[in-house]
Amino acid sequence: MYDLTALREEFPVLEEVIYLDNAATTQTPVRSVEAICDFFYDYAGNYGRGTHRLARETTARCEESREDLADFLGAYPEQIIWTGNTTGAINLISQGFSWKKGDEVLCTALEHHSNLLPWMALKRQGVKVSIIPQKGGYVDPDSVSDMITSKTRVVAVTQMSNVTGTIQPVDEIADITHDADAVIVVDGAQSLGHIPVDISKMDYLAIAGHKGLLGPQGVGALYAEEPQTLSESQYGGGTVTSVSFSDVVLRPPPARFEPGTPNIPGIIGMGPAIRLVDALGAEEIADHEEALGDTLFDALEEIGQIEIFSPRGSPVVSFGAPGIHPDLLATRLDEMAAVCVRSGMHCAEPYSRTFCDLGTVRASVACYTTSEEVLILADTLRELFDSWDPDSEPEYVPEPDRWEKSRCP
Amino acid sequence: MYDLTALREEFPVLEEVIYLDNAATTQTPVRSVEAICDFFYDYAGNYGRGTHRLARETTARCEESREDLADFLGAYPEQIIWTGNTTGAINLISQGFSWKKGDEVLCTALEHHSNLLPWMALKRQGVKVSIIPQKGGYVDPDSVSDMITSKTRVVAVTQMSNVTGTIQPVDEIADITHDADAVIVVDGAQSLGHIPVDISKMDYLAIAGHKGLLGPQGVGALYAEEPQTLSESQYGGGTVTSVSFSDVVLRPPPARFEPGTPNIPGIIGMGPAIRLVDALGAEEIADHEEALGDTLFDALEEIGQIEIFSPRGSPVVSFGAPGIHPDLLATRLDEMAAVCVRSGMHCAEPYSRTFCDLGTVRASVACYTTSEEVLILADTLRELFDSWDPDSEPEYVPEPDRWEKSRCP
Numbered sequence: 001m002y003d004l005t006a007l008r009e010e011f012p013v014l015e016e017v018i019y020l021d022n023a024a025t026t027q028t029p030v031r032s033v034e035a036i037c038d039f040f041y042d043y044a045g046n047y048g049r050g051t052h053r054l055a056r057e058t059t060a061r062c063e064e065s066r067e068d069l070a071d072f073l074g075a076y077p078e079q080i081i082w083t084g085n086t087t088g089a090i091n092l093i094s095q096g097f098s099w100k101k102g103d104e105v106l107c108t109a110l111e112h113h114s115n116l117l118p119w120m121a122l123k124r125q126g127v128k129v130s131i132i133p134q135k136g137g138y139v140d141p142d143s144v145s146d147m148i149t150s151k152t153r154v155v156a157v158t159q160m161s162n163v164t165g166t167i168q169p170v171d172e173i174a175d176i177t178h179d180a181d182a183v184i185v186v187d188g189a190q191s192l193g194h195i196p197v198d199i200s201k202m203d204y205l206a207i208a209g210h211k212g213l214l215g216p217q218g219v220g221a222l223y224a225e226e227p228q229t230l231s232e233s234q235y236g237g238g239t240v241t242s243v244s245f246s247d248v249v250l251r252p253p254p255a256r257f258e259p260g261t262p263n264i265p266g267i268i269g270m271g272p273a274i275r276l277v278d279a280l281g282a283e284e285i286a287d288h289e290e291a292l293g294d295t296l297f298d299a300l301e302e303i304g305q306i307e308i309f310s311p312r313g314s315p316v317v318s319f320g321a322p323g324i325h326p327d328l329l330a331t332r333l334d335e336m337a338a339v340c341v342r343s344g345m346h347c348a349e350p351y352s353r354t355f356c357d358l359g360t361v362r363a364s365v366a367c368y369t370t371s372e373e374v375l376i377l378a379d380t381l382r383e384l385f386d387s388w389d390p391d392s393e394p395e396y397v398p399e400p401d402r403w404e405k406s407r408c409p
Numbered sequence: 410m411y412d413l414t415a416l417r418e419e420f421p422v423l424e425e426v427i428y429l430d431n432a433a434t435t436q437t438p439v440r441s442v443e444a445i446c447d448f449f450y451d452y453a454g455n456y457g458r459g460t461h462r463l464a465r466e467t468t469a470r471c472e473e474s475r476e477d478l479a480d481f482l483g484a485y486p487e488q489i490i491w492t493g494n495t496t497g498a499i500n501l502i503s504q505g506f507s508w509k510k511g512d513e514v515l516c517t518a519l520e521h522h523s524n525l526l527p528w529m530a531l532k533r534q535g536v537k538v539s540i541i542p543q544k545g546g547y548v549d550p551d552s553v554s555d556m557i558t559s560k561t562r563v564v565a566v567t568q569m570s571n572v573t574g575t576i577q578p579v580d581e582i583a584d585i586t587h588d589a590d591a592v593i594v595v596d597g598a599q600s601l602g603h604i605p606v607d608i609s610k611m612d613y614l615a616i617a618g619h620k621g622l623l624g625p626q627g628v629g630a631l632y633a634e635e636p637q638t639l640s641e642s643q644y645g646g647g648t649v650t651s652v653s654f655s656d657v658v659l660r661p662p663p664a665r666f667e668p669g670t671p672n673i674p675g676i677i678g679m680g681p682a683i684r685l686v687d688a689l690g691a692e693e694i695a696d697h698e699e700a701l702g703d704t705l706f707d708a709l710e711e712i713g714q715i716e717i718f719s720p721r722g723s724p725v726v727s728f729g730a731p732g733i734h735p736d737l738l739a740t741r742l743d744e745m746a747a748v749c750v751r752s753g754m755h756c757a758e759p760y761s762r763t764f765c766d767l768g769t770v771r772a773s774v775a776c777y778t779t780s781e782e783v784l785i786l787a788d789t790l791r792e793l794f795d796s797w798d799p800d801s802e803p804e805y806v807p808e809p810d811r812w813e814k815s816r817c818p
Contacts, residue, residue: 012450017463024455024464025670033449036674040442041421045749046433046619046626051739052749054426055433063811076816084493084627087645087669094644113652114669117644120657131654210455210670217455218493218627218672226817235503235526236496237756241810243522245540245759248529252812260496260523261434261619263627263672265445330460340454340461347646350654401650402472403661407485408635 001288002280007368010276017338018373023162023190023316023364024342025210025217029276032215032269035061039268047264048238048255058264065271066254069207072274073199073223081222081254082262086189087114089206089222090156092257093185094118096230097153101126104151106144109134110161110168113347115187115206119156132157134351137166137311144173148180155184159191163348163360164309165293165316167195174201193367194289194315196282199223209266212285212366214273219266227253236260277367285367289315292365292374299378305385309355318352318360321385325396326361329384333361337380410697411689416777419685427748427782432571432599432725432755432773434619434626438685441624441678444470448677456673457647457664467673474680475663478616481683482608482632490631490663491671495598496523498615498631499565501666502594503527505639506562510535513560515553518543519570519577522756524596524615528565541566543760546575546720553582557589564593568600572757572769573718574702574725576604583610602776603698603724605691608632618675621694621775623682628675636662645669686776694776698724701774701783708787714794718764727761727769730794734805735770738793742770746789 008014010029019027039061045054047062063077070077083089095118105119109131119129128151132143144155155177160167170186177184183203191197192205193212199205202225209219224230232239232250236259241249250256277285290313297312300319309318321329330343344359345352352359363377417423419438428436448470454463456471472486479486492498504527514528518540528538537560541552553564564586569576579595586593592612600606601614602621608614611634618628633639641648641659645668650658659665686694699722706721709728718727730738739752753768754761761768772786 013453013463016451017461019463021454021459021461021464024459025453027453028449030450033446037442037446040437040625041439042425044422044434044436044626045430050430050433050749050751051736052426052430052743052751053747054422054428054749055430055751078812078815078817084497084672085645085669087643088493091643091645091668109654112646113649114645116652117649117657117668120654121644208670216449216674217453217670218675220669228815228817234496234500235530236494236500236523237521240522240526243525243758245518245529248526251810252815253817255810255812259500259526260494260629261617261626263493263675265625266627266672266675327460334461338462340459340463342459342461342464349652401660401664403487403664406487406637406661408487408637408662 002284004368004370011368014368017340018376019340020363020365020369020373020377021340021342022366023211023362026212026214026366028216028269029214029273031272031276035272036216036265036269039265047262061268062262062264065267068271068274069221072278075199075223078254079223079225079227081224081227081257082267083220083222084218084263085220086187086206086208089220090115090185090187091118092222092233093204093230094122095233098231099125099127102151103153104128104130104149106130106132106147106152106155108132108139108157110137110139110351111156111158111348112162112187112189113349115156115158137161137164139168139173141169141172141176144176148176148182150180152180152182155182157184158187159197160194161351162190162316163346163351163362164311164318165314166311171201190316193277193282193285195286209270213270213277215270216266218263219270227257230257232256234259280367288367289365292369292371293317295371296363296374296378299375303378303382303385306381309360316362316364318355318362320356320360323390326359327398328396329361332384333377333380336384337376339377339380341377411693413777413779420777423777425747427746427785429772429774429778429782429786430749430751431775432620432771433751435621435623435775437625437678438623438682440681440685444681445625445674445678448674456671470677471671471673474676477680477683478630481687484608484632487663488632488634488636490633490636490666491676492629492631493627493672494629495596495615495617498629499524499594499596500527501631501642502613502639503531504642507640508534508536511537511560512562513537513539513558515539515541515556515561515564517541517548517566519546519548519760520565520567520757521571521596521598522758524565524567546570546573548577548582550578550581550585553585557585557591559589561589561591564591566593567596568606569603570760571599571725572755572760572771573720573727574723575720580610599725602686602691602694604695618679622679622686624679625675627672628679636666641665643668689776697776698774701778701780702726704780705772705783705787708784712787712791712794715790718769725771725773727764727771729765729769732799735768736807737805738770741793742786742789745793746785748786748789750786
């Protein structure tokens with residue numbers, strides 16, 4: 001096990017709050033923030049766009065981060081396409097195929113909206129999108145076998161649910177997918193950096209920079225085993241070798257898929273973060289987070305009054321307290337003990353609704369979380385329930401969408 | 410005129426190099442970098458996705474930046490859509506229309522690839538894309554009148570050329586466009602923060618965070634007068650009010666156009682940068698940059714041996730030295746005096762090729778540039794020419810594309 005005390009010094013905010021919203025975003029280590037500052041103060045130039053020292057240094061550092069990610073995955077750098085987020089990576093795939101009417105896509109009932117809506121949008125092109133059922137947070141490979149057809153081109157599956165942390169049998173699903181001559185798209189937003197991830201059977205892996213990899217928000221990536229088989233769906237500077245008004249020659253992948261100035265500081269910040277995660281070790285992190293999940297599960301179970309939706313040992317623990325709105329519960333935890341948890345649908349509404357029509361409260365740990373922290377969550381919940389008087393609580397009304405009243409013409 | 414010495418303290422790298430590649434990216438002020446550090450160290454959460462203190466603070470700061478940009482433009486915040494870069498903003502428009510065969514788009518012969526390729530890609534859908542000619546770096550509104558038809562739906566034009574800094578008559582072009590019931594898309598990547606920009610006649614303005622606005626790389630924005638008339642073309646978390654496997658209810662703009670976790674640190678860094686530019690004043694910046702352009706033009710003219718492609722007073726000065734490859738010239742300027750300029754096609758190949766088949770050397774100033782700096786460029790060029798011996802120079806061979814040799818299967 002790594003040195004947790006030393007690790008936590010990389011994340012100063014952990015002294016201020018009990019941060020258990022790591023499935024939304026992890027914290028970023030000081031070493032990454034310092035790399036970002038070095039960029040801004042010492043050598044900021046644009047990426048791949050100049051011969052001068054700043055542009056060269058900037059480009060070299062960005063490519064170092066790409067190599068770090070490739071090494072971490074066991075891939076080639078040219079198989080790594082930088083995107084703005086996981087969502088961007090999945091849209092890049094869903095829009096990078098030539099679809100024809102009658103093509104089929106299989107999605108699971110567990111997916112985050114970002115691995116669901118890009119596929120559902122293909123219905124307009126006559127693509128049939130079918131939902132593989134889940135049971136207890138897991139997809140049964142037999143269901144995939146039952147549903148896959150000769151028309152199936154893509155099977156899209158999350159590796160780890162962002163609602164319950166359940167890990168899917170992606171290797172088995174990949175075998176079934178490949179037997180049907182389809183490709184598998186794995187949403188790795190919640191898995192990478194939390195558990196060991198083996199890409200050897202994956203055609204595509206959508207990657208979040210700001211979750212298990214501890215990087216800054218605004219960086220995602222797509223691992224594509226054969227990036228040259230995708231078509232580009234966004235167009236702009238940096239993607240082409242030559243342009244005339246009648247003709248365009250594309251650059252090889254990954255460049256053709258990265259139009260415009262990328263999130264340079266974010267990409268540069270990814271490098272030290274990935275190397276830190278790699279040094280801790282995915283196995284070690286998974287063991288640590290599973291132990292935390294056990295501790296939290298047991299503590300919540302002991303309280304009673306709580307319905308736990310995640311299995312024991314999951315690093316993402318969804319739960320509910322009957323009669324208390326999840327948002328209100330999350331708000332009170334923050335007010336009482338600076339415990340930061342997420343509440344609601346977690347951008348995975350179909351799955352979250354299977355637990356409660358108001359969604360769940362979700363506590364999610366990271367490599368730097370301590371068992372003391374998850375026990376503070378449990379203690380605060382106990383304290384809250386002890387003093388809970390539904391009659392003294394004003395009825396909870398969620399805030400309206402901030403954009404509800406538009407002043408646009 | 411603002412206090413240039415005080416301003417330059419915000420940009421420490423200016424003590425190390427003569428930075429004249431501002432049309433590729435400007436430098437970012439210390440106040441923005443500090444705001445980014447504060448985010449990472451004090452309150453990093455995800456945007457719009459939680460009730461706890463970190464998520465609330467993060468969301469509030471991101472929305473403050475949106476308000477800063479809206480105020481700067483004289484727009485409503487809901488008319489501002491954050492994107493990854495200018496390119497993303499233009500793709501959002503080009504893919505946000507329902508095109509039908511026979512629709513027409515007019516583009517100018519001056520455009521950056523990012524305001525050209527997204528339109529050219531529409532040819533596959535049967536859209537006719539015609540190129541408005543330029544003369545001396547300017548588009549004549551009469552040419553637009555001559556070419557516009559009842560089938561024209563979009564006129565796409567840069568406000569300031571990124572090759573020669575020439576400013577286009579966008580107001581007149583907007584009038585002609587609107588008379589034909591079409592919409593105008595203005596590429597503001599080079600204009601915003603460099604000259605006063607009046608959006609009152611613009612339907613869309615594509616915005617770069619990292620150029621005249623001095624923000625971090627990886628942030629762009631789209632100003633849309635009526636964002637609700639666009640369709641969304643990227644799908645994912647944060648864009649929807651509710652989701653089932655059969656139905657999706659979109660959030661109002663701008664949220665429906667911002668899928669996934671945005672570049673939170675970048676957006677937070679934009680706020681102080683925009684407020685700094687606003688405090689300096691667009692008129693003041695334009696006057697200062699025009700004076701620098703004059704100084705550089707005169708100095709280059711005095712050297713002789715140089716062909717200047719930009720008009721006098723332009724803040725973006727493209728030039729060439731017959732017989733010397735632009736990349737080699739740029740490299741030597743860096744080696745000799747740490748002068749950072751850009752060379753090549755500037756992602757605007759059709760226009761750049763009108764000057765030279767190898768592109769141009771481009772020096773571009775910013776609000777913080779001094780007349781001493783542009784004179785150092787001129788002095789270094791003179792020194793270079795004085796010692797230039799073509800026979801002693803090895804033949805210049807540009808580097809091959811780094812992705813030329815792919816190891817993908």
